[in-house]
Amino acid sequence: MRAMKDKSLRFFCSIFLIHFFVSFSAQEIELDSLSQSSQDTVEFFTEFELENERLWHGSHPADSLYFGNWNTEKVNPYKVKIDSLPDSLCFACKEYVHPLESTRITSNFGLRRYRFHYGIDIGLNVGDTIRSIFDGQVRILDYEKNGYGRYLVVRHSNGLETVYAHLSKSFMHINDTVKAGQPIALGGNTGRSTGPHLHFEIRFLGNAINPWKLIDFEKKQIRSDDFFMVKTDAYDHKSILDELAKACYCVVRSGDTLSGLARRYGTTVSNLCKLNRLSSKSIIRIGQKIRWR
Secondary structure: OHHHHHHHHHHHHHHHHHHHHHHHHHOOOOHHHHHOOOOOHHHHHHHHHHHOHHHHOOOOOOHHHHOOOOOOOOOOOOOOOHHHOOOEEEEEOOOOOOOOOOOOEEEOOEEEOOEEEOOEEEEOOOOOEEEOOOOEEEEEEEEEOOOOEEEEEEEEOOOOEEEEEEEEEEOOOOOOEEOOOOEEEEEOOOOOOOOOEEEEEEEEOOEEEOHHHOEEOOOOEEOOOEEEEEHHHHOOOHHHHHHHHHOOEEEOOOOOOHHHHHHHOOOOHHHHHHHHOOOOOOOOOOOOEEEOO
């Protein structure tokens, strides 16, 4: 009788997960609603992964955490909001290998005037070797003329994903498995880039984490063999992202002035100056992008 109950429970769990995966692909997931039954989100996700290993096992790295979603086109196809991420998770990082020899940081993670920079830029020479920082599998290999240029996305066995962009050449193909430290590409200056560098991102379920929180780029080493991700710390930039999501812009046309734009959009000249780092005497140009909210 107990064996029949166990089989019924496993069958129910499998049916539930299949239904949940379909919902996951169609709309944003509120993972918090699932984790309410568990006081510890680390324990919840560990049990969740082990319980359903048979359902997702053997396809791609960390499939149980990503609900089998293996998209080979979009960097963030998961539609999981930061608020819906677990409160804490632990990622094994012992196997870490630094992605390149250079330690010259040319741009950090954070706000860039009108947009957010989701990674860090490391200066290099075209042709420098880029390596995978952990074991994993290549999820995306693509080219964006006005963005990443030639880039790779690797899903790692520990559940993190990394982005390597502005490459001059790739050694990999989609679905290739990689080892920590394996050469995967050569550095370059492709796409939207003002000079040779590696644009490097770390993401979990599509949401970028400041790489400095895991890696000491000056010493070229991981900060800890285990990265204990506490959501409030790992995503302490969420308030900036929320503010950017509310932002509205206009493009300056012939005859426009700051006072005229302020009247048109129901704001003040001082607010326009604050949002755009201007003074009240600044001259605005036709085609210039102005933030008004």
